[in-house]
Structures are given as structure tokens and as C-alpha cells.
Amino acid sequence: MNHQKEYWNEVANEKQFTTPFQFDWFSKYVNKEAAILDYGCGYGRTLLELKQNQFMNLYGVFELADGAVLRHHHEERVKEWTSNFQQLEYEKVEYVTMNGNRSNGLVYMGSLK
Numbered sequence: 118m119n120h121q122k123e124y125w126n127e128v129a130n131e132k133q134f135t136t137p138f139q140f141d142w143f144s145k146y147v148n149k150e151a152a153i154l155d156y157g158c159g160y161g162r163t164l165l166e167l168k169q170n171q172f173m174n175l176y177g178v179f180e181l182a183d184g185a186v187l188r189h190h191h192e193e194r195v196k197e198w199t200s201n202f203q204q205l206e207y208e209k210v211e212y213v214t215m216n217g218n219r220s221n222g223l224v225y226m227g228s229l230k
Contacts, residue, residue: 122179125160138163140170142206142226150174195223202227 147153149172155164158177167175192209206226214220 129160136212138166139224140166142224144170146205146226146228152176154178192223199225199227201230203230
């Protein structure tokens with residue numbers, strides 16, 4: 118995990134991402150006083166964008182035992198995990214990864230039922 122931290126500390130300011138944060142969706146549903154947890158925040162690019170837009174009750178968790186395994190699960194499994202939430206937004210997307218490979222993904226916004 119330390120090599121990941123060192124890597125992101127070095128490249129964070131120059132890194133170009135193909136997976137932009139969906140701020141329009143987010144700000145449509147979340148008020149600026151809400152407590153926000155970014156689980157698997159990496160070096161905090163999403164939290165920084167939120168802070169720059171006056172969201173201040175922000176928390177990030179970087180070191181996770183499960184790492185970034187979500188991308189390896191099928192859509193049905195993700196739907197099971199999100200079944201306790203009311204779906205607000207859902208979009209299937211295809212991204213080009215940092216390695217130049219294509220990867221299926223989804224953007225999900227939900228609230229507790």
C-alpha cells in the first residue's frame with residue numbers, strides 16, 4: 118500500500134483522468150452541509166473538487182483491505198450491494214483506463230431508503 122501512496126503523491130497534480138466526477142448529479146441531490154465519506158478516496162481528487170465547491174464536511178478513507186475490487190464485479194452484484202438504497206441516478210459507462218484499456222463501469226447515485 119505504501120508504494121501506491123508514494124506514487125499518487127508524485128503524480129497527483131499532473132494526472133489526467135478519463136473518469137470525471139459527476140458533480141452535476143452529486144450537487145443535485147446532496148446539500149453542502151451533508152457529511153460525505155469517500156470510501157477508497159485515493160489521493161483525494163474528488164474530495165478536493167467538493168471542497169472547492171464549498172462542501173466542507175468531508176472524510177476520506179485511503180487504505181482498504183479490499184482495495185479497488187469493485188471494478189471486477191458484475192452489474193448484478195453491484196445491484197445487490199446497493200439494494201438498501203433508493204436509486205437516484207444510474208448510468209452504464211465505458212472508460213479508457215490509465216493503461217489505455219477499455220473498461221466497463223457505472224455511475225450510481227443513491228440515498229438510504
